[in-house]
Amino acid sequence: MSERLRHLQRQQTLLREHLAWIETEIARETSAAPNDSKESIIPTLSAPSVSLGDTGATVASLPSSPPSNTIDPDALIERYSEDEKQNPKDIRRGCLIVFAAALGLLTLGVTAIWWFGYR
Numbered sequence: 001m002s003e004r005l006r007h008l009q010r011q012q013t014l015l016r017e018h019l020a021w022i023e024t025e026i027a028r029e030t031s032a033a034p035n036d037s038k039e040s041i042i043p044t045l046s047a048p049s050v051s052l053g054d055t056g057a058t059v060a061s062l063p064s065s066p067p068s069n070t071i072d073p074d075a076l077i078e079r080y081s082e083d084e085k086q087n088p089k090d091i092r093r094g095c096l097i098v099f100a101a102a103l104g105l106l107t108l109g110v111t112a113i114w115w116f117g118y119r
Contacts (some may be wrong), residue, residue: 010080017071024070 017076021071
């Protein structure tokens with residue numbers, strides 16, 4: 001599995017978990033809020049659907065109901081801690097890129113000084 005695909009899947013999972021957390025927070029706040037007649041009611045929207053062309057079939061682009069499980073933050077940290085550990089190969093590649101860029105800028109600077117200053 002490519003690194004980009006793995007990263008995108010992890011981001012997708014994180015977003016789903018974040019949406020589930022938001023839904024639980026909204027549910028908690030609405031149950032804790034006093035029933036006040038001045039309070040505005042926010043309408044809920046159904047998931048938009050995407051047409052599949054001539055087949056007439058449609059696919060909902062959002063899940064119809066949010067996940068009902070609650071997420072423990074400590075469990076999330078444990079689950080993703082392995083993915084976030086520093087990879088020496090990536091660090092080495094980054095250092096080499098920064099070194100090459102710095103060497104290129106130094107060369108460009110010396111060339112500019114020689115070209116404009118001593119000619």
